[in-house]
Amino acid sequence: MVDVKSICCIGAGYVGGPTCAVIAYKCHNIKVTIVDLNQARIDAWNSDKLPIYEPGLEEVVFDRRGKNLFFTTDVDAAIEEADLIFVSVNTPTKKTGMGAGMAADLAYIEGATRRIAEVATRSKIVVEKSTVPCRTAESMRTILEANSTGSIHFDILSNPEFLAEGTAIKDLLNPDRVLIGALQTPEGISAQKSLAAVYQNWVPEDRVITTNLWSSELSKLAANALLAQRISSINALSAICEATGADVDEVAYACGRDSRLGSKFLKASVGFGGSCFQKDILNLVYLSQQLNLPEVADYWQQVVIMNEYQKKRFVRKIISTLFNTITNKRIAVLGFAFKKDTGDTRESAAITLIKDFIDENAHVAIYDPKVEHEQIYMDLAEPGVVDNRKQLEKSISICGDAYEACKGADAVVIVTEWDEFKSDQLDYQRIYDNMHKPAFLFDGRLLLDAAQIREIGFKVHIIGKNELAGTA
Ligand code: NAI
Known part of the structure; x- marks a missing residue:
């Protein structure tokens, strides 16, 4: 040794x-x-x-x-x-x-x-x-x-x-x-x-697991696939919740109390991002195909399909709520990182959403506490997103804080669950006062207390929750 x-x-x-x-x-x-x-x-x-x-x-x-x-x-x-x-x-x-x-x-x-x-x-x-x-x-x-x-x-x-x-x-x-x-x-x-x-x-010694080489390599792909699968599962249920009046937080809590399931990774959202989940599942799909296991490949592929569906579903909801058009409307996007406490933007849901908003000729005002402005331009200027910087500069503004982004906005969209966007951290009354009316708020991270925000006057949509929930 x-x-x-x-x-x-x-x-x-x-x-x-x-x-x-x-x-x-x-x-x-x-x-x-x-x-x-x-x-x-x-x-x-x-x-x-x-x-x-x-x-x-x-x-x-x-x-x-x-x-x-x-x-x-x-x-x-x-x-x-x-x-x-x-x-x-x-x-x-x-x-x-x-x-x-x-x-x-x-x-x-x-x-x-x-x-x-x-x-x-x-x-x-x-x-x-x-x-x-x-x-x-x-x-x-x-x-x-x-x-x-x-x-x-x-x-x-x-x-x-x-x-x-x-x-x-x-x-x-x-x-x-x-x-x-x-x-x-x-x-x-x-x-x-x-x-x-x-x-x-x-x-501690008992936390160091030793295995053969291939088990170790596969375990990493498997762990990420299983984690992402849980997110896609709860996101699939969030669509059912919105259609029925069930509340996805309540469903996640009720299911998570089962000790066989556990409570972690059952938070509905606008979809997972990050450099790993999608890449590693696709890797597993490809491996399965190469091993001539098409049913296995299809099974894991569905996790990624569901993730894409969740992002598109959220965009569709935003557009339909804003009277079927967001052309020339100002959409404030709060958060650009793929999750809180990181400046990493790889595969962030924000990129897909903003690209769709730009395609619909909206003006997108973006604020993230940690992502560098240049990184946002780089991510959105990728081929197939927006092909030139000048055009992009007309379609987006990158703001120094949430209030600046939301000023004059028709809708606020919470994409990253940064703590500073929580109802008790941000002055939503101030945001509301400075927005066009009706003022819409779309919470893609289940971060806000809907009742509190509605009381201010916002029209609120939260993933996995139906505005009519609780009524007969
Ligand atoms: P990264 O892109 O941040 O860093 C990789 C670095 O390697 C780059 O700075 C690149 O310049 C450097 N590099 C590439 N070829 C090189 C060479 N021949 N000599 C010297 N430097 C070279 O990637 P990240 O996120 O650190 O991921 C690395 C690996 O870890 C990936 O396989 C990823 O899937 C895996 N991983 C990532 C996690 C994450 O949260 N980012 C978590 C767990 C695993």
């Missing part, structure tokens, strides 16, 4: 950065170097304004940076020095070629793996931290073995990350479990023990 003294993490993103910063925070005797090809990202990690927002992240990074935590673009030096290397690069959905729109693009994994093979002059433990299709470790091993020289030996582990953005530091400091998969050979098991020993500096 190797006593790990030096760790390199390839990929300084939402996962690599926080994960390895916490390792440095908890293991002062291990030198942790986080590398990336993106100079701007590394510069930000070395500055006072970190490239990502996560509660608690600054404390961890500022505590260890320059001591046993380093950020650099010198990938080769960090690989060479490390006993153990995390590969934490992006694995986006392929945009072109075979499996486009479904399969994971493994080019970054392969690039990082080839770099390790070229640079390493001694044996290493290589850890897949990225989320990958089942059996990716086999390809990594083949590349490493074919490109390595002499007596160098590589052990490959799978150690998928289960952190959730917005609570990453909390999750990393106190994980439900750490999963480490290895080939069940003496070398594989020994490498597994080496990585387990790193985590055991702060994670």
